[in-house]
Amino acid sequence: MSVDITVTIGGAAGQGIQTVGDLLAQVCQKAGLYVMAINDFESRIRGGHSFVQIRISDHEIFSPRYEIALLVALDRQTVLLHQNKIPDGGIILSGESFDDAQKPITAVEFDKLAEEAGGKITANTVAAGSCLALLGAPFEFLKDILAARFGAKDSSVLEKNIKAAELGYQAVAETEFKWAFAWEKGPEKGLLMNGTKAIALGALAADCRFASFYPMSPATGVIRNLTEMTEHIPFVVEQAEDEIAAVNMIIGASFAGVRSMTATSGGGFCLMTEGLGLAGIAEIPIVIVNAQRPGPATGLPTRTAQGDLLFVINASQDEFPRFVFAPRSVSEAFTDTIRAFELSEKYQVPAIILTDQFLNDSVFLTTEQFTAPSSVPRFIAADADLDDPENYHRFAVTESGVSPRALPCRGKAIVKSSGNEHLEDGHISEDKDNRTRMVNKRNAKLEAMTGEMNGPEEYFEDAEILLIGWGSSAGAIKEAVDLLRDKDIDAGCLTFSDMWPFPAEKALAAADNAKKCVTVELNSTAQFKRLLRQQTGIHCAGSILKYDGRPLFPQDIIEEIDRFL
Amino acid sequence: MLTKEDFFCDFENKWCPGCGNFQILDAMKEAFAEMDLSPEKLLIVSGIGQAGKTPHFFKCNFFHGLHGRALPVATGAKIANHDLTVVVSSGDGDCYGEGGNHFISAIRRNIDITLLVHNNKVYGLTKGQASPTSDIGFQTKMQPHGVIAESFHPLTAALAFGAGFVARGFSGNKAHLNQLIQKAIAHKGFSMVDIMQPCVSFNSVNTHAWYKKRAYDLADKNHDTTDIDAATALSRKWGDEIPIGILYQKESSSYTDRIDHLDQGPLIGFTYEKERVQQQIDNG
Ligand SMILES: Cc1ncc(C[n+]2csc(CCOP(=O)(O)OP(=O)(O)O)c2C)c(N)n1
Numbered sequence: 048m049s050v051d052i053t054v055t056i057g058g059a060a061g062q063g064i065q066t067v068g069d070l071l072a073q074v075c076q077k078a079g080l081y082v083m084a085i086n087d088f089e090s091r092i093r094g095g096h097s098f099v100q101i102r103i104s105d106h107e108i109f110s111p112r113y114e115i116a117l118l119v120a121l122d123r124q125t126v127l128l129h130q131n132k133i134p135d136g137g138i139i140l141s142g143e144s145f146d147d148a149q150k151p152i153t154a155v156e157f158d159k160l161a162e163e164a165g166g167k168i169t170a171n172t173v174a175a176g177s178c179l180a181l182l183g184a185p186f187e188f189l190k191d192i193l194a195a196r197f198g199a200k201d202s203s204v205l206e207k208n209i210k211a212a213e214l215g216y217q218a219v220a221e222t223e224f225k226w227a228f229a230w231e232k233g234p235e236k237g238l239l240m241n242g243t244k245a246i247a248l249g250a251l252a253a254d255c256r257f258a259s260f261y262p263m264s265p266a267t268g269v270i271r272n273l274t275e276m277t278e279h280i281p282f283v284v285e286q287a288e289d290e291i292a293a294v295n296m297i298i299g300a301s302f303a304g305v306r307s308m309t310a311t312s313g314g315g316f317c318l319m320t321e322g323l324g325l326a327g328i329a330e331i332p333i334v335i336v337n338a339q340r341p342g343p344a345t346g347l348p349t350r351t352a353q354g355d356l357l358f359v360i361n362a363s364q365d366e367f368p369r370f371v372f373a374p375r376s377v378s379e380a381f382t383d384t385i386r387a388f389e390l391s392e393k394y395q396v397p398a399i400i401l402t403d404q405f406l407n408d409s410v411f412l413t414t415e416q417f418t419a420p421s422s423v424p425r426f427i428a429a430d431a432d433l434d435d436p437e438n439y440h441r442f443a444v445t446e447s448g449v450s451p452r453a454l455p456c457r458g459k460a461i462v463k464s465s466g467n468e469h470l471e472d473g474h475i476s477e478d479k480d481n482r483t484r485m486v487n488k489r490n491a492k493l494e495a496m497t498g499e500m501n502g503p504e505e506y507f508e509d510a511e512i513l514l515i516g517w518g519s520s521a522g523a524i525k526e527a528v529d530l531l532r533d534k535d536i537d538a539g540c541l542t543f544s545d546m547w548p549f550p551a552e553k554a555l556a557a558a559d560n561a562k563k564c565v566t567v568e569l570n571s572t573a574q575f576k577r578l579l580r581q582q583t584g585i586h587c588a589g590s591i592l593k594y595d596g597r598p599l600f601p602q603d604i605i606e607e608i609d610r611f612l
Numbered sequence: 613m614l615t616k617e618d619f620f621c622d623f624e625n626k627w628c629p630g631c632g633n634f635q636i637l638d639a640m641k642e643a644f645a646e647m648d649l650s651p652e653k654l655l656i657v658s659g660i661g662q663a664g665k666t667p668h669f670f671k672c673n674f675f676h677g678l679h680g681r682a683l684p685v686a687t688g689a690k691i692a693n694h695d696l697t698v699v700v701s702s703g704d705g706d707c708y709g710e711g712g713n714h715f716i717s718a719i720r721r722n723i724d725i726t727l728l729v730h731n732n733k734v735y736g737l738t739k740g741q742a743s744p745t746s747d748i749g750f751q752t753k754m755q756p757h758g759v760i761a762e763s764f765h766p767l768t769a770a771l772a773f774g775a776g777f778v779a780r781g782f783s784g785n786k787a788h789l790n791q792l793i794q795k796a797i798a799h800k801g802f803s804m805v806d807i808m809q810p811c812v813s814f815n816s817v818n819t820h821a822w823y824k825k826r827a828y829d830l831a832d833k834n835h836d837t838t839d840i841d842a843a844t845a846l847s848r849k850w851g852d853e854i855p856i857g858i859l860y861q862k863e864s865s866s867y868t869d870r871i872d873h874l875d876q877g878p879l880i881g882f883t884y885e886k887e888r889v890q891q892q893i894d895n896g
């Protein structure tokens with residue numbers, strides 16, 4: 048039997064639906080299942096409507112599905128908004144029944160049972176208990192997770208939660224659920240990971256030691272994770288007065304020799320653009336995470352989008368080389384972060400990690416190993432590495448464009464750096480020949496940088512219809528290909544993570560046999576389609592675009608594919 | 613023993629002849645030499661403007677960044693390596709206008725760097741527009757009927773934000789300025805010296821002679837530099853008599869003193885430990 052069901056838990060902000068989602072995900076992990084959960088919430092702390100949608104499967108999954116087998120409604124709004132996605136046989140689990148519900152409601156008095164267990168605060172645990180009972184999960188599984196979660200606190204907290212879970216289980220003991228299945232214990236298939244955590248781990252694995260930031264959804268989680276992880280590790284996190292300060296601080300820290308990063312979203316990235324250019328001309332390695340949300344301006348703070356691609360590739364005035372990575376998965380968020388630090392330092396250019404709310408905030412059970420590298424290569428020149436440290440020139444022209452990088456106050460070499468156009472020694476110069484030489488020097492890096500870029504991942508790349516996408520929507524695109532192929536539609540896909548410098552040759556090779564190309568993107572003007580055309584000449588028949596602030600579902604593609612058949 | 617010649621740099625100076633910046637440059641070199649701060653051990657960070665060019669006329673490590681952003685760059689460098697002696701050269705427009713927010717925050721952090729503001733009460737490099745410190749009524753090509761906003765009082769503001777070392781210097785009194793710079797660098801925590809600097813090209817009101825007539829040394833007046841109320845009152849004095857010297861000084865732990873782990877040494881000294889990172893990953 049194959050397991051693939053979606054459970055949605057909805058309620059008002061502040062009702063703790065996240066806890067229910069976490070408990071379910073952890074139990075599934077223990078049982079050796081795969082999960083992926085999206086967090087859909089409003090920009091408010093209390094009230095409104097938010098939900099966690101968790102998909103449970105016995106095979107690895109990378110995208111959410113529309114159909115909901117089990118809806119846990121902590122309020123009426125949840126029933127009204129989601130019941131149309133429930134197929135026959137689905138169940139609504141709710142604390143009360145509603146006249147306007149169009150699907151059968153299984154009433155479990157979460158609050159009342161919670162009070163019976165010892166406190167209203169355990170209502171989420173009651174709900175988790177009922178959910179798992181319907182799904183057929185043994186009670187012991189939840190009990191183990193509760194013990195791990197609350198065991199460290201005083202024992203009464205754990206006891207209350209176990210009691211609450213038990214009451215939740217018993218409440219639905221008699222209810223039949225069409226998609227209940229036989230659960231087994233383990234083995235665990237991997238880690239539960241979201242994008243923010245993966246990036247933070249990547250930063251530690253790259254020996255980053257300093258992060259400066261100004262809070263902005265959906266980027267703040269990266270810094271929160273770093274803060275939590277570095278309680279016992281020498282690492283400085285500084286909340287800057289604004290994003291301009293944040294980027295300039297990491298430039299200063301990196302200039303002085305410490306690997307540094309910042310994380311922001313579109314609006315904050317706008318403020319960082321002059322600093323980005325400074326890192327470009329002063330050849331300072333920095334890593335900036337830009338977690339996309341819909342814009343412009345404040346846009347939709349807690350939603351997702353892929354609207355900043357052309358912006359980050361072109362951000363800041365004039366021209367300079369930079370790296371842009373758009374991880375397709377949480378495991379790639381980890382490895383791309385390590386690469387961003389390494390390549391940024393190797394080529395002395397800024398690197399941007401382009402994620403989004405979907406990747407940052409969604410939880411995925413990933414089978415990839417997250418391995419800290421055995422060593423971290425540093426691309427720094429000490430006096431001993433220099434021919435003549437006393438005559439050190441920070442911007443010495445070399446064939447590769449990369450000059451030996453000494454650090455200030457670490458030896459005899461004196462490091463002079465300027466954001467004005469400068470001579471090889473770092474002093475300002477307005478000389479026209481020097482200007483041309485320096486632009487050429489910086490641009491000279493592009494060839495080797497391009498060589499570092501990976502081409503797209505290919506999946507049925509010779510198909511009649513080739514879907515082309517990038518970044519976090521890769522999972523939904525790939526799954527759409529499977530679903531289309533099940534319907535005898537000859538579809539395949541290419542998905543990119545290395546966005547700039549654009550791996551044009553590799554893209555051309557991958558699209559070699561393409562018949563009809565269609566980009567799939569979360570923006571309204573097909574930015575990647577344009578980039579692809581510009582860099583490779585590849586012509587796409589059109590694009591499937593979504594820009595409602597919600598993540599890409601495989602169904603979004605399937606519903607639109609007819610246009611291209 | 614170092615001398616100011618040890619900081620000599622043959623890079624062509626681009627200031628106007630007679631500019632107050634030359635004396636500031638000299639005073640800085642003399643101060644560094646007397647403190648035995650060799651060029652290899654010194655980092656000057658600057659923003660954009662005439663003042664921002666200062667490090668180019670030095671032999672020492674420098675980072676010449678963006679307009680208004682010298683303080684965050686300096687803060688980052690100090691966080692990365694708190695063994696560095698970091699001095700910031702900034703202009704009044706650079707520091708109090710474009711970079712005003714950073715000025716407030718650098719003070720609040722008490723980051724152990726020294727800020728020297730070359731305050732010519734005008735935008736020099738962009739040819740003479742009003743700056744935040746221009747006096748009300750000051751006429752420029754852009755403000756032909758005179759500045760209509762109240763002028764910004766940097767020392768009053770610094771005291772209000774809690775700065776631990778607040779001083780005013782005058783480019784026309786080089787020996788005094790040299791001493792102030794030395795004391796500012798020796799001060800543990802954030803220190804600032806706002807330096808009255810005539811701009812011979814764009815400020816015909818606040819000239820060298822104008823300042824010379826008005827400046828008086830606080831050291832001669834028995835001023836108690838621990839008295840914040842007295843310092844605040846002095847910081848507002850402007851007109852016929854202008855006090856120079858240390859208005860206020862009080863040491864407290866600096867930003868990097870307050871951060872865990874940094875008592876073991878500067879951040880740059882820590883090296884990658886695979887086991888620790890892997891442990892973090894495995895902890896989930
Ligand atoms: C973002 C930005 N805005 C504006 C400028 C133009 N600009 C250069 S210097 C300057 C003002 C300089 O005045 P001040 O800081 O008082 O220094 P001074 O030249 O008088 O020493 C301005 C506005 C710039 N370089 N960057």
Ligand code: SF4
Binds near residue numbers: 626814
């Ligand atoms: S414009 Fe004024 S501040 Fe600038 S160099 Fe000339 S005199 Fe000095």
